[in-house]
Amino acid sequence: MGKRVSLFVTCLGDQLFPNAGMAVVEVLERLGYAVDFPKDQTCCGQPAYNSGYREEARTVARHFLKTFESSEHIVVPSGSCTSMIGHHFADLFRKEPETLARVEALSRRVFEFSTFLTEVANVDDVGARFDGIVTFHDGCHGLRELHIREAPRRLLAHVRGLELREMQPAEECCGFGGTFSVKFAELSGAMARTKLEAIVQTGASAVVSLDSSCLMQIQGALSRAGSKVRTMHLAEVLASR
């Protein structure tokens, strides 16, 4: 069919969570997509942008543009990085009309993983099986900047053997926030522990999210608390059979 997608695995996914990236590939290939991995890809620049270093963020964003400009569809297993490209690149290049036009053309083709499945591939059931109770953590940027709420829940609802138990509240921040997690470590840790209580109360054996960054924070706090609850990227659940 020649359906092609390019994967932007994100720097964090590349270096620390390769299994989530491979799970994305598996799900996409199962749906008949040919996955391409532009090898010059690195980072979207969000760490610099969120830390106030706009010039440095622009440099990295330009590299991203160059790397992915020829891609037809770009799939990103992170709500946060997708939002950086889709929303904040425009802010970075406000004063450069030519680059801004390129950014706008590109950002229309960039999709967060779950949204790509439900809106572009047009599937709710990817043929996954996962036996167990899971709970879902809404990453803030996916939820509030991209308004992703239903897509991952619809996909999870179609996974055989899986029971989704919502935590209360699901939409409260895990406290990661990029460099915030180390600049305000004690505060970030306290936020994570509040999140943990909500997760543990559901009785789920795994917490699922769209962002490896949130999962790294939650997993680190779960591990420190001696909890047996696992963290899984949505793609890892959907790749299970």
Add this chain to the structure above:
Amino acid sequence: MSAVFDKKIHQTLADANLQLAIYTATGRLKDKRTESVAADALPDYQELRTQANALKKHAIENLDYYLEEFERNVEAHGGKVVYCKDSTEVSDFVLGLAKERGVSLIVKSKSMTSEEVDLNERLEHHGLEAVETDLGEYILQLGRERPYHIVAPALHKTRFDVAAIFEKELHVAYETVPEKLSQIARGVLRQKFLDAGIGITGANFLVADSGAVVLVENEGNARLTTTAPRIHIAIAGIEKVIPRAQDLAVFLKLLARSATGQALSVYTSFLSGPRRASEIDGPDEFYVVLLDNGRTKLLPSRAKRQSLYCIRCAACLNTCPVYRKIGGHSFPWVYSGPIGAIITPQFMGVSYEPALPFASSLCGACAEVCPVKIDIPQVLLDLRSDVKKAETREKKNRLEKLSYRMFAWMMTHPRVYAWAGWIARHGPVLNIGPVRAWTSQRDLPPIPRQSFRDIWSRR
């Protein structure tokens, strides 16, 4: 980060009772707000927010016009408008008037603007007695504390804390029943209302087309403050002006719901000018102090002047996971929470507490509940950039600047990036600041031997 900011955050996080008090009180306000703006309770909520945003945008972009219109209409009703550029001008005006009229006792209703200019301290310094009449504010005045929260100033105090303060400061028996505590305060405050020569209030809205000050409250103390004493002074930031009385139809639907989950506050007062000949209530003299105190500095920036749209409902505080952990007193100035984090650096300058715009996970919960749709996370991002520009100019924090330059260089050189990643994953865990900070709270993730690109290249 300043040592004070760091210490206050740590102290608040370490105090289990305080943590519970903040989390419970903000949680209650947060839930009530959610219910009151739900689709079945207020179907046109999102439309109201859009209208409120448009009205504020228009008012702020035409501030000069509406302030002059407001002034003309106040004066047409026999009131007076006084423009003040800072704290000193406000206290000079109040002190001058009190001296001229021979007033030594002033009653006040809750006003963040008067907190902003340290009015009570300044008046006391000159031998005047200024008494707070909002119950929460009165508790804090007796306890010599600043408001903890924009709407619920004594949010962090339990009834046992209040009992102890009243016992010590008012020499009454230790009493923990809330109704009885308010009776004690009422007993003291009634006489103060009757004896006071001046009543000072804030203002929720200044209505240009009618020259009216609108006050929203629940206790009735603001209404007494504006009617019992001979002189009423309303102190308001210049951004409080709205064009028309009919705009209140939008704002009043949003304000109480966003603040406390009430459809309308118990009292909504419309005050325009002193008592007329035919009226039985009201002051003989009516003044509106219009305060700048840094506000005009925000006007040139299209992106940042939206900070002036705020109607001080405090919904952003109640929903903020950071405020709910670090509370109000950790913030460096009188305004706390997300709104405090964006207006403090703008009113006072970014160097006042350079770490403040960074004390956020940028979760966006504040923007989601803001009734006037201020994009608080975006303003925080802009302020972060301002802080870094100022540091670069002043040659401060050069190591961090260098590390981000290296970051940008690495991320534009994929081979360097891949190589650096390999080294980091295969070498020992580095004993550097960020790693220590991370592991002070959490475990590190298991480190994979192979990166995604390693696995991909061997497929």
